[in-house]
Amino acid sequence: MHTRTITLATAAVLAAALTACSSDHDPAPKEASAAQVDQPATVEPVAVAPTVSLAWSHNATSWDEPQVWYVTRVKNTGASEASVAVDVRALDKTGTIVGSAQDTLPNIPAGATFDYFGTIGGSIGTELTGTPDKIEVSRAENAFGRAGSIEAPMLKTSEVKLTASADDTYTDAPNSYDLSAKVTNSTTDAVSSGVTQQVILYNAQGQVVGGESGFSDNIPQTLPTGMSYREQWTGIPAIGEATRAVYTVWVG
Known part of the structure; x- marks a missing residue:
């Protein structure tokens, strides 16, 4: 029986050969994929109810x-x-x-x-x-x-003048006032559907003392953008002396 003896030199040669063969078959390193960038989510503004x-x-x-x-x-x-x-x-x-x-x-x-x-x-x-x-x-x-989605824009008011009056208010209020004002169509469209108007009267302490609301008889049938008209209001009732009037007009 013959025994094969492997010397240290021979072992070294074999190890080198095995290493070379192993490196020849190693898979190529994978290319690094491009990093995925997350886009920030769009945040919708939260509606705040009046x-x-x-x-x-x-x-x-x-x-x-x-x-x-x-x-x-x-x-x-x-x-x-x-x-x-x-x-x-x-x-x-x-x-x-x-x-x-x-x-x-x-x-x-x-x-x-x-x-x-x-x-x-x-x-x-x-x-x-x-x-x-x-x-x-x-x-x-x-x-x-329609609540929350109506289109009833306010018109611009200016030159508001409040004066004491003797006109009958047809109420039990002891005071009566007249009002004159200038109303301008500050919207982007002509107004041809009429307007609603109101006046609230306040005393020197800022407290409400009276008022009235209704539709205007003085607005032209068609009010183009940028045009103005004069408004007059008589017999506005108040339960006390008024020193200030807030007059508002809106489409509709």
């Missing part, structure tokens, strides 16, 4: 019929113009509804506060079925399918 609160109310009579006057204060704290509809309920001492209304307000600019003058009862409109003891206001959800 807040509504009752600023003032007063039980009165109009044409010898009971009527309640109220002012709803709306704050648009959002970053864009917004519209809002408001539910108004007149409650008696037992908490029973004795009159109600739903008011659709004009577009309110971002960051602005808007006072809206409204009435329930009187000879025109919703009849009161009892004596109001409390007025509640709240934001109406999707009123007429």
Whole structure:
């Protein structure tokens, strides 16, 4: 029997050969793939709904019929113009509804506060079925399918002048005022659908003392962009002395 002896020299040669063969068959290193860059997600701005609160109310009579006057204060704290509809309920001492209304307000600019003058009862409109003891206001959800999406822009008003008057207000208010103003179509389109207007009267302490709302008889049938007209209003009722008037006009 013959035994093969492997010397150290021979072993070294074999090891070198095995190493060479192994390197010949190693897979080529993979090329590094381009890094994937994540795009930041688009964040949609969160819409902020206007807040509504009752600023003032007063039980009165109009044409010898009971009527309640109220002012709803709306704050648009959002970053864009917004519209809002408001539910108004007149409650008696037992908490029973004795009159109600739903008011659709004009577009309110971002960051602005808007006072809206409204009435329930009187000879025109919703009849009161009892004596109001409390007025509640709240934001109406999707009123007429338009709340929050109506297009009723305000027009520019200037040269507002308030003067004491002796005209009959057809209410039990002891004071009466006349108002004149200049109204300019500050929108991008001609106005041919009429306008709604309101005036709220404040005393020297900034408290509401009266007001009125309605449609204008003085606006031209068509008011082109940039054109102006004069408005006159008489017999605005107030329960106290007024020193300031805020007059607002909007399309619709």
